[in-house]
Amino acid sequence: MTVHRSDPRPRALAVIGGGVIGLTCALAAADAGRRVCVYDAGPHARAAWVAAGMLGSLGEGHPGEDELLALSVDSVRRWPDLLARLGDPAVSAAADSLFVAGSxxxxxxxxxxxxxxxxxxxxxxxxxxPVGIAEIRRMEPGLSSRMHSGYLAVGEGAVDNRRLIDRLRAALLDAGGEVVEQRVDDLGALAADDVLVAAGLGTRSLVPDVRLHAAKGEILRLRRTRWSVPPPSRVIRARLHGRSVYLVPRDDGIVVGATQYEPFDEASALPEVGGVADLLADALELMPGLRTYELTEAGAGLRPCSADGLPIIRRVDERVVVATGHGRNGILLAPYTADRVMTLLDGPAEAGRDEVATSTGGVKR
Incomplete structure (x- = not known):
């Protein structure tokens, strides 16, 4: 039976995807009074499980990506409210970013x-x-003295991606939502008034007209020992020999990242030796004291990317909305995405079809 908008019962929303995008949208829906159930296929299906959690709007400003820059700035401004909603200061891993150049x-x-x-x-x-090498050394004495120069990005911090997922899930459950550990293969089998598909690359099999390609990224997790120098207090984003490398602090160490390339085989979730070698070499050149850290994890993840680099947030039909294609910016764009999804869910069922979110919060045909 079709449930009309005038029905006094809270509308039921099924969310496919238990990553940061799915959980952030689910929490927003639960806070708005909806009955929410998240279907989670497990950590292996979450792009955000292998991530550093950088909230880098200014750091994501690349020529030709004007809309993505504006969208990122918009979303970063929403992050303080989301962090306050989660109520756990430990989710925040750093407040600022330091960009450094090796030459x-x-x-x-x-x-x-x-x-x-x-x-x-x-x-x-x-x-x-801009900052010079002397100021860089004063701010982060663990960095190599051979760095050339850099920039300080105030307010461009990071979150602990895995703690964030845990807190989002806990907040959703506290708000009356439900999480089911289950893979969904048929949207028609779900007993819900509305469905949000936020399944990353898995969205392709559920909504075939959504076009995505995979970008593989590798990260390393290093654990500090009692002989180690302290981790940096800021996110360190470096450019060395034409390659990008970053160090993001954690309570027990550092996340090093990240490579990005089109995978030969999407079925492989293993990191490639060349990528790991480059990350280690660049990280050690950037911060020599990392030699005393322990390598606890070398991970790889597949990021869902759209053709134009913008997230795909649109209504498919009167029941189904999709939110995917965030690429390297899934965590960064989560608050914006949740707001946009709620606008689509609360608006007329015919609105928002075949549209992609843009930097102004509007739509692009």
Whole structure:
């Protein structure tokens, strides 16, 4: 039986996907009074399980990605409210980011990115400023003295991705939601008024007209020993020899990342030797004291990417909404995505079809 919008009962929402996007949307729906059930296929299906959790709007400013930059800035501004809702200060891993260049060529690359951000985000001049090697060393004495220069991005922090997932799930359960450990293969079999498909690459099999491609990324998790230098207090985003590497602090150590490339085989969830070797080499050049840390994990994940780099957030039919295609920015864009999904769920059933979210919070045909 069709449940009409005028029905006094709270509408039931089934969310396919137990990662950060699915859980953030589910929590927003539960807070709005909906009956919510999340279907979670497990950690192996979550792109956010292998992530550093950077909330880097300014750091994601690349020429040609104007809409993504504006979208990222919008979402970062929503993160304080989400963190307050979760009520666990330990979810936050760092408050600021320090960008460093290993050479004059690398510094020129960072300068190009900074100028792009300043040109499109006038307020960014207050939050993204140049720093020399002496100031870099004062802020983060564990970094190599051979760095060239950099930029400090104030307010561009990071969250602990796995603690975030745990807290989102706990908050959802406290709000009356439900989580079922189950893979869903047929949307028609779900007894819910509305369905949100936030299953990453798995969205393709449930909603075939959603076009996605995979980008594989590897990260390393390092654990501090009693002989180790302390981890940095900020996110460190470096450009070394034309490659990008970052160090993100955790309570017990550091997350090192990240590679990104199109995988030869999507069925393989194992990291490649070359990627791990590059990450270790660059991390040690950036922070020599990491030699005394323990390598506890080398992980790989598949990120769902859209053709234009923007997330796909749209209504498929009167019952189904999709939220996927966030690529490397799934955690960063989670609060924006939840707000956009709620707008689609609460609006007319015919609205929002075949649309993609844009930087202004509107839609692009």
């Amino acid at each position: 004059s060529t690398d510094a020129e690359h960072l300068s190009t990115l900074a100028e792009f951000v300043w040109a499109r985000q006038p307020r960014a001049h207050d939050d993204l400023r």
